[in-house]
Amino acid sequence: MKLCLHSVIAKRRTFLWIIVTCFYSSALHAASQPLLWQVQDKDSRVRLYLFGSLHYGDEAFYPLPDAVLQAHRDSDVLAVELDIDALDGEKVRAALKQYGYYPGEKNLQTQLGAQMWKTLTQVSENLGGDAQRLKRFKPWLAAMQLTNMQLSRSDYQQALGLDKYFLTASRDKKIILELESLDEQMQLFNQLSDAEQIEFLQVTLNEQGKAEESLKRLADAWYQGDEPQLNELVFSSFRQRKLGHRLYQFIFVERNKQMLKTINAYMKKAQKIFLVVGIGHMLGEDGLVALFQAQGYQVTLVTGVNTEVNMGVNAVVNTGRDD
Secondary structure (H helix, E strand, O other): OOOOOHHHHHHHOOHHHHHHHOOOOOOOOOOOOOOEEEEEOOOOOEEEEEEEEOOOEOHHHOOOOHHHHHHHHOOOEEEEOOOHHHOOHHHHHHHHHHHHEOOOOOOHHHHHOHHHHHHHHHHHHHOOOOHHHHOOEOHHHHHHHHHHHHHHOOOOEHHHOHHHHHHHHHOOOOEEEEOOOHHHHHHOHHHOOHHHHHHHHHHHHHHOOOOHHHHHHHHHHHHHOOHHHHHHHHHHHHHOOHHHHHHHHHHHHHHHHHHHHHHHHHHOOOOOEEEEEEHHHOOOOOOHHHHHHHOOOEEEEEEOOOOOOOOOOOOOOOOOOOO
16 A cells, blocks of 8 residues: 644645655755664664655655664665555456445545545546546545646656655565555545545645645655654644544554564564664654664664764663564
């Protein structure tokens, strides 16, 4: 199926830019230090690497640091949110129709009203699109489509995203573990009421053309492994309105818990896992780094701004696991 002028930039950020990109910049010059953590069990065995991804990228992201590439080589399994290269076109279309399209005669134009539909038409035309093609879309899918249209006009490409890079490098060489299904991802925004979906789309329309600077700042922070800045860029927009708190719960909190459950089960089968998911899923008190620490694992920062700092607990807690 997406992270300093904090007070100014925060007002300009949208949920969707964070969600869809979860994270870029073409003005990247110094050697990259994107955040990579290693997770050790009570016997000091490295069981897992956590690497925060940007789903879109540019050529400046590469080559990745040797430590990141070595961690991937040393792992038996690549874990991703979704294997985008293995998606079946027919299943994608069916899922979009089921979760993202209005049924029957109901359509986006009548749901939005004349003024909002006019704004949508103008924004779509400015991006080289046709609003009539969006009429059957639910508001959340229309918002996604507008954001993807704007991304397609930027310097960033999904083909250069980190997920894509590691999927290509792992194909036929490692086990690829999907942490989510296409249906699960499509269902995320169906949790929003009609009014919330329209609000989501309205925010996206309001912010069209304003997000480029936020996108670049997010990319710079990812490239430099600046965890405090990433935390601010990714999460500040979710704190600003009631809808943001709701989105945060099911985009991060609920998904992170389910990812943790899946990874824990698989760690009993594999020697080492290299986990690549959107950087937002790694950060904060509800992020995977904190969740693994809470389970008693030692989580150590390998690359990033503060690579000399051990991000894990000082003493590894005996979790009572058999692994």
